[in-house]
Amino acid sequence: MNESLDIIGSYLIGGAIVLALVALTLTYNNRAQETKLSEIAQRTTQDAGKIIEYDFNKLGYRVTTGNKIISITKSSITFLADLDNNATTDTITYSVIKQNDGLYLSREVTAGSQTKSWTMPVQSFNISGIDSTGSSTYNTANVKGISISFVTSKQSSSLYTIGAFWQRDFFPKNL
Numbered sequence: 001m002n003e004s005l006d007i008i009g010s011y012l013i014g015g016a017i018v019l020a021l022v023a024l025t026l027t028y029n030n031r032a033q034e035t036k037l038s039e040i041a042q043r044t045t046q047d048a049g050k051i052i053e054y055d056f057n058k059l060g061y062r063v064t065t066g067n068k069i070i071s072i073t074k075s076s077i078t079f080l081a082d083l084d085n086n087a088t089t090d091t092i093t094y095s096v097i098k099q100n101d102g103l104y105l106s107r108e109v110t111a112g113s114q115t116k117s118w119t120m121p122v123q124s125f126n127i128s129g130i131d132s133t134g135s136s137t138y139n140t141a142n143v144k145g146i147s148i149s150f151v152t153s154k155q156s157s158s159l160y161t162i163g164a165f166w167q168r169d170f171f172p173k174n175l
Contacts, residue, residue, distance in 0.1 A: 008169070045152045045164035047119055053168065055092055056146055058083055060174030063090070068175060069140040070161045072129050081174075088112060096125045105150060123163060125150040130169065145171040 060068035062082035070078040076095035083090045091110040096103055097119070104119040128136040129143035137143060146169070154165030 033096040037071055041162055042153050045166045049166045057172060059172040063089055069143050072140055075125060077127050082170045124139055124149040126129050135156040145169055
């Protein structure tokens with residue numbers, strides 16, 4: 001009888017240890033996944049930020065006539081610049097589009113008759129012009145700088161969303 005109780009007790013203790021190890025492994029796997037999602041969100045934000053910085057620092061470059069900013073709203077901007085330094089004015093548009101129940105930041109560059117574009121999922125995107133007094137404006141004639149912010153996010157397996165925030169103010173020399 002004592003041997004049976006010893007065997008049953010050993011199975012119960014062994015089972016508890018195995019369950020604890022499985023729970024520990026699952027917890028570490030979940031944390032590793034969240035860390036990877038966080039890294040992806042930060043890398044995506046950083047890469048998009050580099051492209052935006054390049055484009056907005058070139059705003060108005062080699063544009064000799066007319067307005068350099070064609071239009072600006074809270075969620076979009078269209079401007080002119082010579083991005084690839086080939087003496088041809090390019091039209092660059094950043095806008096927020098809705099696709100598949102999500103928001104995407106869209107970038108389109110039109111050079112002559114050729115258009116190149118990419119999209120990136122975002123949680124939010126805001127843009128505004130800055131006038132000479134530092135106030136927000138959407139009047140293209142008064143814009144002296146541009147303020148941009150966006151949030152990228154990746155859905156985590158847990159109850160929260162992992163994301164990254166990016167914000168910059170630009171004061172291009174060519175405005």
